[in-house]
Amino acid sequence: MTIRDAAEADLPAIVDIFNATVPTRLSTAVLEPVAVEERFEWFHEHSPDRHPLWVAELDGAIAGWLSFHSFITRCAYRGTAELSVYIHERFRRRGVARALLERAIGESPRLEITALTGLIMGHNTASLRLFERFGFERWGVLPGVARLDGVERDIVIVGRHISPA
Numbered sequence: 001m002t003i004r005d006a007a008e009a010d011l012p013a014i015v016d017i018f019n020a021t022v023p024t025r026l027s028t029a030v031l032e033p034v035a036v037e038e039r040f041e042w043f044h045e046h047s048p049d050r051h052p053l054w055v056a057e058l059d060g061a062i063a064g065w066l067s068f069h070s071f072i073t074r075c076a077y078r079g080t081a082e083l084s085v086y087i088h089e090r091f092r093r094r095g096v097a098r099a100l101l102e103r104a105i106g107e108s109p110r111l112e113i114t115a116l117t118g119l120i121m122g123h124n125t126a127s128l129r130l131f132e133r134f135g136f137e138r139w140g141v142l143p144g145v146a147r148l149d150g151v152e153r154d155i156v157i158v159g160r161h162i163s164p165a
Contacts, residue, residue, distance in 0.1 A: 001058045001063070001096065001099055002056070002057045002058075003055070003056050003057075003099060003100060003103055004054065004055060005048045005052060005053070005054060005055075006043070006046070006053040006054060006055045006065060008040075008043060010055050010062060010065075011036055011039060011040070011043055012036050013061075013062040014039070014043075014053075014055065014062070014065050015034060015035070015036045016088075017062070017064065017065060017086045017087070017088045018030075018034065018086055019033040019034060020089060021086060025121075025149060025151075025153075026121060026123065027086065027121065027124060027127070029121075029146045029148070031148070045069075049111070050068075050111060051067070051068040051069060051070065051081065052067070052107075052111070053065065053067045053068075054067075054103070054104075056096050056100055058091055058094065058096060059091075061088070061090075061091075062088070063087065063088050063090075063091035064085065064086055064087035064088055064091060064096040064097060064100060065085075065086055065100075066083060066084065066085045066100040066103075066104055067083070067084045068081045068083060068104070069081060069082045069083075069084065070082070071115075071117055078112075079112060079113055079114035079115060080113070080114065080117060081111070081113045081115075081117070082116075082117045082118065082119065083101070083104055083116055083117070083118050084118075085097050085100055085101065085118075085127075097130055098130070098133075098134075101130070101131070102134070104116065105135075105160075105162065108162040109162060113162055114161065114162050114164070115159055115160070115161050115162060116136070116159060116160055116162060117139070117157060117158065117159040118136065118157075118158045118159070119155050119156075119157055120156045120158060121146065121153055121154070121155065121156075122141065122153060122154030122155065122156050123153060123154075128156060128158070131158045132158070134160070135160045136158040136159060136160045137158065137159065137160065138156055138157070138158055139157045139158060140156075141154050141155070141156050141157070142154060142155040142157070
């Protein structure tokens with residue numbers, strides 16, 4: 001497996017992986033698939049030296065991706081980042097998400113990140129378990145804030161502090 005900075009040419013694969021999760025109502029509160037053109041601005045908000053967007057390649061294909069986002073844009077939160085991880089269905093349970101998370105944690109000191117967070121649907125037990133295996137704790141719950149097909153869903157805030165390099 002190779003993990004590298006995403007290139008603009010990877011955007012269609014990134015969007016395909018994301019869009020495949022939309023109908024599952026498990027990983028995102030986005031209710032309709034997005035177009036590649038809609039994601040160009042999001043793509044260009046990432047920078048390798050502050051908030052990277054990485055892809056994992058396996059068997060000659062993009063198996064998944066991980067992105068760092070600003071947690072809250074106020075200066076005092078500069079050291080905190082939110083992670084998003086999406087894995088192609090064909091590559092799940094093959095260590096792709098684990099490898100991406102491990103790298104994110106390892107690279108955080110270089111990126112001047114002192115805390116990592118994730119916002120995970122409360123019913124997405126697989127993602128919650130994955131993050132917990134990497135030392136993330138449940139820092140909060142936003143009860144019933146997402147309405148998916150008429151069902152109120154919780155958002156669980158997970159987080160972990162990062163030791164300086």
